[in-house]
Amino acid sequence: MITSLSIKNYALIDNLQVNFNQGFSIITGETGAGKSILLGGLSLILGKRADLSSIKDVSKKCIIEAVFDVTNYNLQSLFEANDLDYEPQTIIRREILPTGKSRAFINDSPVNLNSLQILGEQLIDIHSQHQTLQLVDDAFQFEIIDALANNNSKLNTYSQQLKAYKSIQKELENLLSFKAEAIKEYDYHSFLLNELNEANLIEGELETLEEAYETLNNVEEIKESLILSSQLFNDEEVGLITALTTLKNNFKKISRFSDKYENLYHRIESSFIELDDVFSEIETFQEHLDADPERLDQVNSKLQILNNLFKKHVVSTVSELIEIKEELTLKVSETENLDETIQKKEEELIEVEATINKTAETIHKKRIQAIPELTKQLESILKELGMPNAKFNVSLKTSNTFYLNGKDDLSFMFSANKGGQFNELKKAASGGELSRIMLAIKSILSKYKQLPTIMFDEIDSGVSGEISNKMGQIMLQMSHTMQVFAITHIPQIAAKGNTHFKVYKEDIDNVTVTNLKKLNHDERLVEIAQMLGGIEISNSAMAHAKQLLN
Known part of the structure; x- marks a missing residue:
């Protein structure tokens, strides 16, 4: 208030x-x-x-x-x-x-004004003769019936169910739309996926292949270098191993004379061990290094495949290609499993539809039960308001459409005169009659909500x-x-x-x-007397005003 x-x-x-x-x-x-x-x-x-x-x-x-x-x-x-x-x-x-x-x-x-209007509608209802058009609005007519039917709780449940129904319906529409597009792209996606699967992508293999390619493609140069290196190590007269062996033995003889000689001896020994290990690796590389044209072709072919895939998918790493492969796998899988997903969604929609139909049926039955009481109260009030022959014919028919407030189509017909034909309110009632009907309806509503x-x-x-x-x-x-x-x-x-x-x-x-x-009381008495008889207040007007106030 x-x-x-x-x-x-x-x-x-x-x-x-x-x-x-x-x-x-x-x-x-x-x-x-x-x-x-x-x-x-x-x-x-x-x-x-x-x-x-x-x-x-x-x-x-x-x-x-x-x-x-x-x-x-x-x-x-x-x-x-x-x-x-x-x-x-x-x-x-x-x-x-x-x-x-x-x-x-x-x-x-x-x-903003929208928030003001939303709240304002809940606070004050300014009603004039010009606003009786609300009477012919279906939503308002349903509001009247539902108030008497005590449908508020069921309507809230229905509203939540309708929201869920429309959400599932939208998901199904999106799936069907996606299927139509997915089918068009399925062959292309499958081709791309097969291409990536055949490439047998392995994380980090690009670096391994590039190293193998450089080795196989330059095997003669590498072999020549290894042989020369091996000779430098192993020459009997001036080889590194012979020289280091002599050096190590010399310092071993004098290491007992001083700590500094002993330290040098240990350092030379460490160097000898490291170089001897290097020499062993060179020997191993040399033993296993052979020209392999077939392997070179394989490596070159795999690198070519990867480079072609990089260009096609506009990426630069095998990791990115693997990500694309996973995405394509998902898309192809979704398309292949789409019919099953659609069927499940259709079954879910049918289940929710059955639930909402049950709620709508309950709302319908309660409305049917409330209509006689509504017409009885309306006609009784209107009789007192000078419309003794006012009659209402209110009927409901269940439709196949889910409306915001149920599945009912409402017919709210009115006749003002005895023996008159029932017609729509806006056609059957005058402005003054509509005002009285609205007053009667608001009066009834105030009892129920x-x-x-x-x-x-x-x-x-x-x-x-x-x-x-x-x-x-x-x-x-x-x-x-x-x-x-x-x-x-x-x-x-x-x-x-x-x-x-x-x-x-x-x-x-x-x-x-x-x-x-x-x-105050006296001022009010004067005001009502003036409303009765004009500015010049007569004794009879004053007496009538007192009678009205009492």
Whole structure:
């Protein structure tokens, strides 16, 4: 419920601050006093687009702020979904700057108009004769039936199941689409994969092959060098081994005379051992080094294969080729196993479809059971509102389509006159009748679900005193479970309110401003008397006003 409203520098309002209570609040005032301005300011809080022409003094900014008690509205999840700080006393502020730029805040957090509208829909329902078109909307008609059917829990379950169903359906569509494309590419991918498999790729083999190629391709030069090296080591007169042996023996003789000679001896001995090992390796290389044209061809062929693969796949290492092979293996495998995957997904879809059909059937049955009670209550209320022959013909048919709220097609037909043909609401009911139907529906809904604050804007226009009296009684009953406002010109309705506000104009320093005032009992008595008999209050009007208030 709205607990306070502050409007500064908006239209004819200079500075207005008003607090509201629970229950039924009345707003009255002469035509042109500014009730529409009040609604306009409130609409900005609910996310309506701002207009620079709305600013009273264009050198200052316009500020509209409202405080709402949202304790009983269960809006925590909505705040969380919109990344807002939840506060039981939620403050919504709207600013229009002199530049024309508009800013909005919820609990001091900047928000866009979409967030404002989403929250606003949960807080205030401003209803006028022009908004009765909501009555002909299927979603609203289902909302009425589902409220009586107590379908909220089942609809939440259905919504989750529908989300899962559509997700699986999308996955299946993607698989089928992928299959169509994959089949086109399967042969090409298979060819590439076979080529890579035949290459028998081994991590690090490129370096090994390149080394083998260099050795085999230069075998004569290497052999010649090894033979020469072997001769340098093994010559009986001047070979390195002979020289080092002599050197080692010489120092061995004198090593006992000094530590320094002994150290040199050990160093020479180490060098001898190392060179002797080198000599052995040279001998081994020499023994195993032979020209092998066949092996050279094999190595050269494998290198050529690798280089061709590098160019084809635009890579430079065997590791990258192995990665590509693994990717192609996966793609080919997916294509080969696609039918099995699709079949499993189809079976999963059938299973979820059966579950959602079961939930939709339960929703349908509960709606069927609720429809007679709905029509009974509607026709009873409308009879009291001067429509004794109003009849409704509401029927449901199960379709093959999963809608957002079930599988039902709804027919909501109406007849205003005895013996008249049933027709669509928008064709069968006048504007005044639609207003009364909407009031009846809101009255019924208020018994079954928590509704936001509702503001009826001259919904009583064009009705008689007795019917307006009943309308006032219905609004008063609604206010027992929710906050209700009525902007009215009808004294019978005005007298029903728990609280009464008057919108009025006054001239201050030759400037006309609109203001809103909470009336005390005596002021309220005068206001209702004037609504009954005009500015000049007669004794009979005053007596009638007292009677209405009592």
